[in-house]
Amino acid sequence: MSARKKQERLEGAGEQVEERAELTRDLPVFVPATSIYELPDSLVVYCDVPGVSRGDLDVSLEKGLLTITGYQRAREPEGYQLLHRGYGTGVFRRSFTVVEDIDQDGITASLRNGVLELVLPRSRQPGPMKIEVGQ
Amino acid sequence: MIRYLKRPGWPSDSWPWIRAMQGELGRLMDGLAPSEAYPPVNVWSNGDEVLVTAEIPGVDPEHLDISIQSGSLTLKGERSCPEHSSPDCVCHRRESEAACFARSISLPYEVEADRARATCADGVLELHLPRAEQSRPRRIAVESS
DSSP states (O other): OOSEEEGGGOOOOTTEEOOOOOOSSOOOEEEEOEEEEEETTEEEEEEEOTTOOGGGEEEEEETTEEEEEEEOOOOOOTTOEEEEESOOOOEEEEEEEOOSOBOGGGOEEEEETTEEEEEEEBOOOOOOOOOOOOO | OHHHHTSTTSOSOOHHHHHHHHHHHHHHHHHHSOOOOSSOEEEEEOSSEEEEEEEOTTEEEEEEEEEEETTEEEEEEEEOOOOOOOTTOEEEEEOOOOEEEEEEEEOSSOBOGGGOEEEEETTEEEEEEEBOGGGSOOOOOOOOO
């Protein structure tokens, strides 16, 4: 149920792509918990990104690679002494390969209560084409 | 190993010392290992108030119950996840589940629940719990005889 797991514990399975590129900022990178559903007309992705505001979220789809990056606005309160740390803050990042033909202009993203919802509609395929066999 | 244990300068029986070191290392590693308790919380204090933050993605603030009783803070809530129950829907991965949760944490001192402030933004709860007057340290003057 945890919102994240450490990158080094990541197992590259399924359509998930293991991250190779490093961030220029020296921040811990977390793999956000993600759920993916395939509907007849779209793919829906839910991604837990607590502490990430709309402006600090970057979603890209390039050559079939969907990448979600979210920078947490972590602030260490000044003048306070830390008594217990149950979670750290940094960057959420995860990539997936998308094999379906996606209508890139129709992708919608919304953020609600720290959960990103991405709807990737399939591109409308033309109907089956009948090919006449000549004599 | 035996050769090292018999080196001059080592205690005649090193095992209690090694066991003590093992226990210290175990305690250290326990402190470093992330807790599996949900929701994860960070707790700060500045002497005047306790600041608690918790990551609760997917939790509607209206479905959150925060209570303070006898020096203990309890967070209860329910995480909702969208359901796609259509027979045509295929779930490729599901790493977040809809579930109820409850967690209690001990506070470092008594707080005034009536003056507590709670905000929730982008799936992060922030609680400010002012210190109760009766829990502040009091200086006791020593009378000269």
